[in-house]
Amino acid sequence: MKMKSDLLMVCLLLLVAGSAACSASAGDPDEVAVIETNYGRIVIEFFPDQAPKHVANFKGLAKDGFYDGTKFHRLVKDKIRGVAIQGGDPNTINGDPTTWGQGQPGQKTVPAEISDDLKHDRGIVSAARRGDDKDSATSQFFICSSPEPNWDGQYSIFGRVVDGMNVVDTIVRAPVWPRSDRPLDPVVVNRAYIIRRADLK
Numbered sequence: 502m503k504m505k506s507d508l509l510m511v512c513l514l515l516l517v518a519g520s521a522a523c524s525a526s527a528g529d530p531d532e533v534a535v536i537e538t539n540y541g542r543i544v545i546e547f548f549p550d551q552a553p554k555h556v557a558n559f560k561g562l563a564k565d566g567f568y569d570g571t572k573f574h575r576l577v578k579d580k581i582r583g584v585a586i587q588g589g590d591p592n593t594i595n596g597d598p599t600t601w602g603q604g605q606p607g608q609k610t611v612p613a614e615i616s617d618d619l620k621h622d623r624g625i626v627s628a629a630r631r632g633d634d635k636d637s638a639t640s641q642f643f644i645c646s647s648p649e650p651n652w653d654g655q656y657s658i659f660g661r662v663v664d665g666m667n668v669v670d671t672i673v674r675a676p677v678w679p680r681s682d683r684p685l686d687p688v689v690v691n692r693a694y695i696i697r698r699a700d701l702k
Contacts, residue, residue, distance in 0.1 A: 527556040529697065533663065534563055537692045538573070540672050543644070543665035544701065545626050548658065552614035555628050555638065555659035560695050562640055568693035570594045574601040575643075575682045576673050582647050583673030587629055588690060589641035598683060608639040614657045621645050621652040624669075626660035646673045664701075 527549035534545040547556045562568060571594055575587035591608075592600045611628065613635040621627060622645065629641035635655070644662060645652075646669050662669060676685045 527553040527560070531698050532560065532695050533698050533701065534559065534660070535692075535694055535696055535701070536568070536665075536690055538668065538672070539687075539689045539691060541665060541668035543668050544663050545644075545660045546663045546698070547660045548616075548619065551616045551619055552628075552657050552659035554611050555614055555657050558609070558611045558638075558640075559642065559659065563693045563695050567591070567640060568690050571690045572601075573672060573684065573688040573690070574598075576675060576677055576684055577643070577682060578673065578677075583670065584647050584649055585643045585645045586669060586672050586688070587641060587643040588688075589629070591640065601683065602641070604639050604641065610636060611638045611657070612636045613638070614659070615654055616658055617654075619658040621649045621656070621658065623648055624662040624666055625658055626662065627652065628657040628659060630656065644669050646670055 527547070530547075530549055532547070534547070536543040536545065547560070549556045568589060571588055571591060573586045573588035574590060574593045577584040577587065587602070590601055590603070591605055592603060615635070619625070625645045627643055627645070628638035629643050631637040638657060646666075672684075672688050675688065677683055678685055
């Protein structure tokens with residue numbers, strides 16, 4: 502009986518340790534991302550309790566300067582409104598526009614962290630992925646400019662815009678190439694970085 506009790510205690514300790522390690526890898530909960538674009542600044546807060554792996558992935562990439570020079574390559578619109586803007590593909594730095602959105606071979610993938618509580622409301626930041634694989638997220642992400650309930654339960658939500666939704670709105674309204682969702686004029690991420698909320702200016 503004591504052996505079963507000890508085994509249960511070990512399992513519980515491992516579970517707690519794993520959870521703590523996951524949260525630690527997501528970094529300081531007071532950190533936010535600043536995305537400086539040629540349209541203006543967007544500030545994102547994270548949901549490390551809901552999507553620790555996606556938060557850690559985005560923060561790590563931003564701290565490495567990965568997003569600097571990339572473009573928001575996709576403006577999702579329906580007939581009456583802008584829906585979302587998508588960016589984060591390294592191909593958009595200097596690759597052929599026909600490859601934008603495809604990502605690069607060998608990019609680290611992040612397994613899905615689908616939330617039952619979070620919804621794709623206005624301002625939500627979620628991980629883009631291949632349509633046939635929920636565990637295929639890499640560096641690409643999208644920001645919702647309008648609620649899109651059809652995406653709930655399908656994509657991993659890891660953050661929310663807390664400043665700069667006017668910038669998101671301006672970007673999503675920008676003209677696109679004919680029969681395309683690619684912006685006519687490039688929407689460039691000049692710099693993306695992580696900073697403590699208290700240090701925002």
